[in-house]
Amino acid sequence: MTITITAFERSPDGGMGLARDTRVRWALEEAGQPYEVRPVSFSAMKEPAHLAVHPFGQIPTYEESDLVLFESGAIVLHVASRHAGLLPDDANARVRAIAWMFAALNTVEPPILELVTVKFLEGDKPWSKDRLPLVVDRIRSRLAQLSARLGDADWLDGAFSAGDLMMVSVLLRLKPSGILNEFPGLAAYVARGEARPAYKRAFAAQLAFNTARPPAG
Known part of the structure; x- marks a missing residue:
């Protein structure tokens, strides 16, 4: 069956x-x-048809036959569980890779998203100037811990896994801020992820999707 994502x-x-x-x-x-990719406008994301697929009106979603999923972590876990190449065969290593997926989304990503909020959505608020250094400190603390765990290894736990895919995806959000460059080991880790042929294809496809068609309206 054809896989369709939004x-x-x-x-x-x-x-x-x-x-x-x-x-x-x-x-x-x-x-x-x-x-296949189905484009969804910001207005369509809040309409009943899309809310039936994603109850919070966001992207991405995943549809395959009678299976409908939302949340990127759940979708990646499903793909990794169903197809070879993203989760180890060893049972313990497999669970550790999944743990790193959760760590990326639940421990590392929240303060990074908070940085986006305080800089761009709350930048004009009186508390923004005082709050920003606190958020940056929390990010640096998480990155220091992650860097110490990664050490000189190429990937978080042996071979590349869905845990690395999710962690690199989260860390990529920091590149515009320059904070990632304070941790050379992590910057190199992210670069290794970006160098993977599969990532290059995904990036190229996403870029082409946004540039090949004229804006709606």
């Missing part, structure tokens, strides 16, 4: 790989699975 009709980042559909595209590319 993506922003016009991504806020212009197709530079920060939208969460890129994570799903990357997983599908690593797994060698073809897929």
Whole structure:
């Protein structure tokens, strides 16, 4: 059955790989699975048809036969569980890879998203100037811990896995801030992720999707 995912009709980042559909595209590319993309406008995301697929009116979603999923982490885990290449065969290593997926989304990503909020959505608020250094400190603390764990290894736990895919996807959000460059080991780790052929295909597809079509309206 054809896999169909949803993506922003016009991504806020212009197709530079920060939208969460890129994570799903990357997983599908690593797994060698073809897929189609259904664009969704910001207004359509809040309409009943899309809310029936994603109750919170966001992207991405995943549809395959009678299976409908939302949340990028759940989708990537499904792809990794169903197809070879993203989760180890060893049972313990497999669970550790999944743990790193959760760590990326639940421990590392929240303060990074908070940085986006305080800089761009709350930048004009009186508390923004005082709050920003606190958020940056929390990010640096998480990155220091992650860097210490990664050490000199190429990947978080042996071979590349869905845990690395998710962690690299999260860390990519920091590149515009320059904070990632304070941790050379992590910057190199992210660069290794970006160098993977599957990531390059996913990035190129997301960029082309945003630049090949004229804006709606």
